[in-house]
Amino acid sequence: MQRILLVFCLLFSTVFFSQNRLNLIPYPQKVEFQKGEFIIPETFVLSGNLPEKETDYLKKQLSSILKFENRVKEGNIQLENSSLPANHLMTEQDKEKYVLEISPKYIHIKSVTDRGYFLALQTLIQIIDQFKDSKKIPAMVIEDQPKFAWRGMHLDVCRHFFTVEEVKQYIDYLAMYKLNTFHWHLTDDQGWRIEIKKYPKLTTVGAKRKESMIGAYVDNTFDGKPYGPYFYTQEQIKDVVKYATERHITVVPEIEMPGHALAALSAYPELACTKGPFEPATKWGVFDDVFCPKDETFTFLENVLDEVITLFPSQYIHIGGDECPKTRWKECAHCQELIKKNNLKDEHGLQSYFIHRIEKYVNLKGRKIIGWDEILEGGLAPNAAVMSWTGIKGGVEAAKSGHFAVMTPGSYCYFDHYQGDPATEPNAFGGFTPLDKVYSYNPIPTELNAEQAKYIKGVQANLWTEYILDFKQVQYMIFPRLLALSEVGWGTADPKNYKEFEGRVINEFKVLDKMGVNYAKSIYNISGKAAAANDGVSYELSTSQNQNGIRYTLDGKEPNVNSQTYQKVIPVSKSMTIKSAYFENRQLKSAVSSQTFTISKTTGKKITLEQQPSENYSFGGAFTLVDGIIGNQRQLGKTWLGFQGKDVVATIDFGQKTQFSEIYFNTLDNKGSWIHFAKSAQVFISDDGTNFKMIKEIGKDEILAAKGKIKLNVGNQNSKYFKIQIENAGIIPAGNPGADSKAWLFVDEIGAN
Structure with missing residues (x-):
């Protein structure tokens, strides 16, 4: 491949740089920092016989970063592109390989193809953007190629x-x-x-x-x-x-x-x-x-x-x-x-x-x-x-x-x-x-x-x-x-x-x-994670920012800068609404996150599923069904587990014999997405976890009448375990979206009172 000359004379101001990590996405396969720095003069000059498409792209990108004046003249900083060894056995990833060397005297790119050269320019553009306010780019050698074609x-x-x-x-x-x-x-x-x-x-x-x-x-x-x-x-x-x-x-x-x-x-x-x-x-x-x-x-x-x-x-x-x-x-x-x-x-x-x-x-x-x-x-x-x-x-x-x-x-x-x-x-x-x-x-x-x-x-x-x-x-x-x-x-x-x-x-x-x-700023918002704990669950708050900026309330009121500072996981042993937000310099910097907990006798207890949910709808696993969080029937978010063509068979271990008289759970109907209400449900109890006795059964008509919000009166019970089997609708009947395919069954919290 021909030698390509690119001359730089750029105006920068100084920035702090840690040589441990560059702000590059995706991060290269290998980065080695060298001694010295690439000192950049005051004007930017392009010269040499550059590939037209890649050069036009580079000019446009650097213009937006540096606002340079594109003048052709001789300069003393060179960007060369030379060939890496090529052969007929190269993979597609090999064709995208490049080496980018930034030394105190020059910038040098080696590539197998113009595609590899273009990828190297993307890395170079990100580096220049990172140091656009500095006169110095640290010397380094980047050896890079993708893993996947x-x-x-x-x-x-x-x-x-x-x-x-x-x-x-x-x-x-x-x-x-x-x-x-x-x-x-x-x-x-x-x-x-x-x-x-x-x-x-x-x-x-x-x-x-x-x-x-x-x-x-x-x-x-x-x-x-x-x-x-x-x-x-x-x-x-x-x-x-x-x-x-x-x-x-x-x-x-x-x-x-x-x-x-x-x-x-x-x-x-x-x-x-x-x-x-x-x-x-x-x-x-x-x-x-x-x-x-x-x-x-x-x-x-x-x-x-x-x-x-x-x-x-x-x-x-x-x-x-x-x-x-x-x-x-x-x-x-x-x-x-x-x-x-x-x-x-x-x-x-x-x-x-x-x-x-x-x-x-x-x-x-x-x-x-x-x-x-x-x-x-x-x-x-x-x-x-x-x-x-x-x-x-x-x-x-x-x-x-x-x-x-x-x-x-x-x-x-x-x-x-x-x-x-x-x-x-x-x-x-x-x-x-x-x-x-x-x-x-x-x-x-x-x-x-x-x-x-x-x-x-x-x-x-x-x-x-x-x-x-x-x-x-x-x-x-x-x-x-x-x-x-x-x-x-x-x-x-x-x-x-x-x-x-x-x-x-x-x-x-x-x-x-x-x-x-218009990117999503969800990364700034408070995220919460429920986990099993004594007498209920615990709720852990986190943010991408300084944890000390998290403020929260337990009474459902909007948090403000004077609200309680988050320091450790929050115990949740009774029904409540936790609201949280991130504050910086006494200013609200995130959306207010709200999580309502409905505590029952199953909350935080050990639960096992005979069949696992689809990986597409399995966030939190089986614990999602006993975390005290009841799902919104209008939003298939992280509070629901989805099962395609499978029944939900869940066994909950109270840990000791426990009295209860009501079992509840929610299921969904969204036929356009092949989601159907459960066909039936049965409740069983056991003291040894092996031998179960059925105590309640309901059919499709009752589930439809309840619009998927199921509450079952099971009489006065006292057992160490209970098992619930929620039957999938099976094959979707003719006249419905997805007819002849396996129906989806969505279930959220399984509770007992």
Whole structure:
């Protein structure tokens, strides 16, 4: 590779620097500080034969940092780019390798490719920004490359649409933090967002809907406002792809099939199993009408893919494959005949047939498919890669069978989940995925051996936009969690040193402030954690700031600067509301956090579950059911445990024989998210923990009548143990979102009085 000269003459003021750690995100694999400092002159000068795209990017970034005057003249500070050894056995990560040397006399970059050079410039830009007020950069050598080849962010533009300029901003964020894949979710039930010239009705009909659901799903309310038509023309698509390519980011398009197809079926109803009519969905969730696997459907999809492949040079084309109800296929004579003709086992085998056929066509075009982990149903297509979202199981299965997988489990990588206390956060889909949880994720499952682990291609976070109305909210939901994802993907995240990372995040807020990014400040808020304690629970408060700044009250009143200072865990032995906030220089600096405890005879007691919750909804584990915190039925935050297709069988040990006459628990109904009330519940008692006697049983009608807030009079009991079995609704019946799939059962506090 050619030698590249970049001359610096920069004006700085002095700042303090600790040579133990740089404020870089993601942190490099290896940093060695050297003797001396790089002293920077007063003017900035570019000269030499620099690669045009990378140079233009560098100029723009340094202009925003330094406000330099770009004058070409000779200087005495050189930035060279020379080649590292390259060979045909290099991995994608090897191609992104770079060495950045900052000595007292020069700055030198070594890289294998322009992509590696671009990543080195990102590191250099962050270093210059850190020391922009100083005349000195410490001498150092950084040797760096990513651990994972796929470091991605997803954006759903179907539920809510974002302009070309906003999409470009999104891509800029990825580039800043060394992510390299933009997964563009372009089609769904609620809207078709890409122009297909052969099928103009996809955008004239499918790119608009008559209204949109607003507020919590359980409210079932709508805004009454037409939405759209919104879509990207092919020229706009080309512009975005070019913009991303200049930043060494691959754009992977997603065209959903065979499910999530209502927008397409609205335009071309002949592609369905029934005659329709259809319209783009106004609700969120999953719908029964899907593509019918007949010849005209495959002709349509092949023609669509022809235009998509022409627009996107990516190796992979994402074909969705998730959440495809089989209701229509079961009732469709053509589908049943196809199952018999091809000796398929069932409708799941038909889904595999569908994916195989699409993959064969995409492979003929020189590309590969990737899909959500439901494409494993009925057998994985020969060359397909899996995007594992329902947990890690799909990724494990793919890797063990020699298929590449991208890990994106909802429990760690869904950025539409809450990142702070739901009471102080904007309405979100549900779940609880704070910054520290994202940072703790290891994309390589422990079930894989070293050879199998090579098939874990990388990690990605997803942003679904049902509850994200504008781009400011997009920023809020991805920042600062994108910073944690960046370091996870780079391979330098260390959960043991989370506090150190948190400090770098807070420092990075200065950069985001300057960019005008509307990031979440949940990191400043007080977080609380309940734990078992004698006679109830204890409640520990923490903040990213000085603990001495925490003030709290126990009587439900708003804390002020004169309220009690937090010094140790708070014992909770009776029902109360704890409110807390962070104060600095006698000024309120955080939102007020509020936690109400409802203490019963089970609070803080030992609890065991026969079956564990889904990892996506398992925050706090079994103890969540006896922590004294009753969940909000409108917010699927951290207070709920979710079980898909499983019953809740919980045994609580009082520790000694205890009298009680009432058992209570809450369950949810949110059919759009496949969540159904429990089918039944039974209560048992025991003195030895082995032999149990049933004392109460209720059915579905009673649960429906109570609207999921269950209180059971069990008579006067006196036992050491009680067990409750809460029965899952089972397979979702026809006529409901997700029909033929396993229902979710959500349960919160299990109490006794």
